[in-house]
Amino acid sequence: MEINFEHRQSAHCENGVISNLLNHRGIHISEPMAFGIGSGLFFVYLPFIKVNFAPGFSYRPMPGKIFRRLAKRLGIGVKHQRFSSPEKAQASLDEKLKQGIPVGLQVGVYHLTYFPDEYRFHFNAHNLVVYGKEASEYLISDPVMDYATRLTEEELQRVRFAKGALPPKGHLYYLERLPTNYDLERAIKKGIRQTCNDMLAPVPIVGVRAMKWVAANIRKWPKTIGIKKTNHYLGQLVRMQEEIGTGGGGFRFIYAAFLQEAGTLLNNPALIQRSEEMTAIGDAWRDFALDISRIYKNRKSGSDVYEKLSDQLLNLAERERELFMRLKKDV
Amino acid sequence: MKKNEVPQDEGSLAKKNVHELCYAVDENGRYTTVQSRGWEVKTLALNESLELIEERIADTKRAVMAGTLSPIAYFMELHRMDLPLLASYVGIHRWFVKRHFNPKHFRKLSEKTLRKYADVFGISVEQLTSGIC
Numbered sequence: 473m474e475i476n477f478e479h480r481q482s483a484h485c486e487n488g489v490i491s492n493l494l495n496h497r498g499i500h501i502s503e504p505m506a507f508g509i510g511s512g513l514f515f516v517y518l519p520f521i522k523v524n525f526a527p528g529f530s531y532r533p534m535p536g537k538i539f540r541r542l543a544k545r546l547g548i549g550v551k552h553q554r555f556s557s558p559e560k561a562q563a564s565l566d567e568k569l570k571q572g573i574p575v576g577l578q579v580g581v582y583h584l585t586y587f588p589d590e591y592r593f594h595f596n597a598h599n600l601v602v603y604g605k606e607a608s609e610y611l612i613s614d615p616v617m618d619y620a621t622r623l624t625e626e627e628l629q630r631v632r633f634a635k636g637a638l639p640p641k642g643h644l645y646y647l648e649r650l651p652t653n654y655d656l657e658r659a660i661k662k663g664i665r666q667t668c669n670d671m672l673a674p675v676p677i678v679g680v681r682a683m684k685w686v687a688a689n690i691r692k693w694p695k696t697i698g699i700k701k702t703n704h705y706l707g708q709l710v711r712m713q714e715e716i717g718t719g720g721g722g723f724r725f726i727y728a729a730f731l732q733e734a735g736t737l738l739n740n741p742a743l744i745q746r747s748e749e750m751t752a753i754g755d756a757w758r759d760f761a762l763d764i765s766r767i768y769k770n771r772k773s774g775s776d777v778y779e780k781l782s783d784q785l786l787n788l789a790e791r792e793r794e795l796f797m798r799l800k801k802d803v
Numbered sequence: 804m805k806k807n808e809v810p811q812d813e814g815s816l817a818k819k820n821v822h823e824l825c826y827a828v829d830e831n832g833r834y835t836t837v838q839s840r841g842w843e844v845k846t847l848a849l850n851e852s853l854e855l856i857e858e859r860i861a862d863t864k865r866a867v868m869a870g871t872l873s874p875i876a877y878f879m880e881l882h883r884m885d886l887p888l889l890a891s892y893v894g895i896h897r898w899f900v901k902r903h904f905n906p907k908h909f910r911k912l913s914e915k916t917l918r919k920y921a922d923v924f925g926i927s928v929e930q931l932t933s934g935i936c
Contacts, residue, residue: 481838483823524852558858582883586819588815588821590884591815618820636891697896704855707847707848710844710848711849717823719824720825720826720827720839721804725804725825729834732834733834751828754804758844765843
């Protein structure tokens with residue numbers, strides 16, 4: 473059977489799944505809107521956790537957070553289920569599909585057959601929608617892909633029960649209850665306020681302060697851990713910032729799109745002004761990534777390169793701090 | 804980022820005919836989405852990471868050939884795994900998995916245990932035990 477489900481490509485998998493699932497039920501919330509209301513913009517630095525032999529950097533909150541916040545702020549009832557047995561997980565999925573409900577799944581990326589090899593890492597917080605089953609093949613709408621795809625039963629079981637950090641354990645979710653009316657304005661303001669608070673949080677591993685900490689470390693790394701490792705760490709930073717799913721500039725452009733949409737909707741010209749500033753900051757993040765890539769390209773070394781990168785990041789942190797201080801007062 | 808500034812360098816995604824969506828501003832300052840074929844900056848960062856993996860695979864291969872590590876270590880690196888991850892996939896405690904890296908202990912493994920490893924790596928038991936080349 474096949475559910476009449478519209479596949480729309482998005483920049484980020486989580487926002488895409490939310491936006492597509494809601495769209496299916498007649499609630500039209502764009503990807504940037506979902507991202508903004510769910511307070512998706514973030515920065516966190518976890519020097520004590522090693523991911524892919526480099527410290528953990530992330531430009532987004534914990535997987536699933538955006539969806540949960542959005543659901544709460546709009547009053548949407550979402551049913552989440554996890555399973556210990558793969559058989560039960562499959563049976564439950566098949567049952568929902570039979571009822572004509574498209575189902576969101578958390579999956580591991582490594583065994584996704586339609587991904588290019590270069591992108592197959594053990595990362596378990598990818599999201600996609602299953603909207604039907606034909607013979608033993610599931611119809612998949614993966615929001616980061618241009619087109620809808622298919623996976624066999626075994627392939628889907630494999631990605632649903634991937635192991636490692638944040639194991640999906642067959643995690644599935646679907647919309648259970650939709651609000652009769654919701655207050656978009658209130659939700660937007662709440663989302664913006666939380667983002668401001670997160671980014672200005674008085675802890676060293678989160679938000680603007682985390683960026684400053686990373687900037688300070690970039691200065692130190694060449695001396696303490698050597699050039700090779702420093703370059704690898706910086707590469708990791710670039711990948712988290714620019715890779716598939718971010719919409720470019722570490723989600724800054726999606727957020728600027730959200731501010732623009734919110735400004736128009738709430739008739740608040742200050743937000744449109746912030747959107748422009750955010751776009752400029754996104755461009756500066758891209759320049760930062762470009763300068764890091766020059767290290768690989770020219771094999772240029774010498775400590776002044778790293779000093780410059782550190783200054784660049786400090787400057788970014790300062791600009792974002794000022795922006796979020798002002799944004800907080802705008803709503 | 805302006806609409807016409809969205810990078811269109813040939814990346815690894817484009818090879819599989821996949822594009823990614825970027826958010827950019829059009830001529831009137833309105834946000835819109837544009838498909839990108841990739842960006843050289845990202846390709847360079849990704850290649851750096853892949854080179855590191857290749858290096859680790861080559862190092863492990865040499866160690867297996869020299870008889871200091873068992874093939875399990877090689878296939879683990881080949882599948883971009885680390886010890887805790889492999890341990891959770893096969894369902895064996897990591898202390899034991901680490902023991903199985905030792906060729907001496909590896910040779911004594913039962914068919915059943917070898918099967919577990921082979922299934923995780925998607926190969927046959929013969930391929931796992933026959934040595935790598």
